[in-house]
Amino acid sequence: MSGTGEDAVRGYITAWLTTDSAERTALLERCWADDGVYTDPRNEAVGRGALAALIAGFQQMQPGAHFVLTSGVDEHHRMLRFGWRMLDAQNQPQLEGFDIGELDDSGRLKRITGFFGPFPPVPTGWPEHLVRVG
Amino acid sequence: MSGTGEDAVRGYITAWLTTDSAERTALLERCWADDGVYTDPRNEAVGRGALAALIAGFQQMQPGAHFVLTSGVDEHHRMLRFGWRMLDAQNQPQLEGFDIGELDDSGRLKRITGFFGPFPPVPTGWPEHLVRVG
Numbered sequence A, B: 001m002s003g004t005g006e007d008a009v010r011g012y013i014t015a016w017l018t019t020d021s022a023e024r025t026a027l028l029e030r031c032w033a034d035d036g037v038y039t040d041p042r043n044e045a046v047g048r049g050a051l052a053a054l055i056a057g058f059q060q061m062q063p064g065a066h067f068v069l070t071s072g073v074d075e076h077h078r079m080l081r082f083g084w085r086m087l088d089a090q091n092q093p094q095l096e097g098f099d100i101g102e103l104d105d106s107g108r109l110k111r112i113t114g115f116f117g118p119f120p121p122v123p124t125g126w127p128e129h130l131v132r133v134g
Helices: A005-017 A021-031 A048-061 B005-017 B021-031 B048-061
Strands: A032-039 A044-046 A066-069 A074-076 A079-087 A093-103 A109-116 B032-039 B044-046 B066-069 B074-076 B079-087 B093-103 B109-116
Touching: A005 A021, A005 A032, A005 A048, A005 A066, A005 A079, A005 A093, A005 A109, A021 A032, A021 A048, A032 A048, A044 A048, B005 B021, B005 B032, B005 B048, B005 B066, B005 B079, B005 B093, B005 B109, B021 B032, B021 B048, B032 B048, B044 B048
Parallel strands: A032 A109, B032 B109
Antiparallel strands: A032 A044, A066 A079, A074 A079, A079 A093, A093 A109, B032 B044, B066 B079, B074 B079, B079 B093, B093 B109
16 A cells, blocks of 8 residues: 555554454554564564554453544654554543654554653753753 | 763753854764754754754754753653753743654664644544544
8 A cells, every 4th residue: 555644543543443363464464564663661563463463462451442543643754643542441541642653655654652641741950951941 | 872862862952952063063973873864844854964954054043942841751662752842032932842762772862753733633534433432
């Protein structure tokens, strides 16, 4: 395919929601590069097969948990961002975060880097010129 | 150097605040990889010299404009994020955003990808399974 970042993200999130293994792999073949790298603060998956296994493990560990998008897809220079929320099987919010994606020349994701929760606070003791607001 | 992501980010932001060309280059030599790539929605700079020139151009176009950090540095798998605010010479806020950084093995930034403003809203008409919240 040679789609947009939005196409790739929609396919990618749908893969996280898809419990049928063959169907999930077919989705990832369209939106995820063969050697694509997924990381978040707790996980790393190198290659499409590793990502498929990570998703399967997530679904087994937390049955019914799922993601929804909380933003559109904002893209420049083949880099993109989007926000998401993780909900449990009872639709209670469990975690919010955002992902940064990088697209390859075919429009597939070759990297997703996830960040969880709000940004950390500014540390105390940083030099004034870095944090001065007025 | 082989510093932390926080060290690199502090040096990088200080470089944006440094108007002396030699001093700025010396800072970038410590925190920015030779072939590091900077992009934001409006700009691209490939290599340390190109970044130094981009910063100099910014300072000439908007004298007295400067950045402050609005968060600490959150890092995993040599990827990091931090928030910032751009202020004009009168310390009036002009723009907020965040940067995603990638560190090389020596702890220098080999990529910064900037995003401006809030995330875009969820487009209307997306499939319900992607945006359903309850």
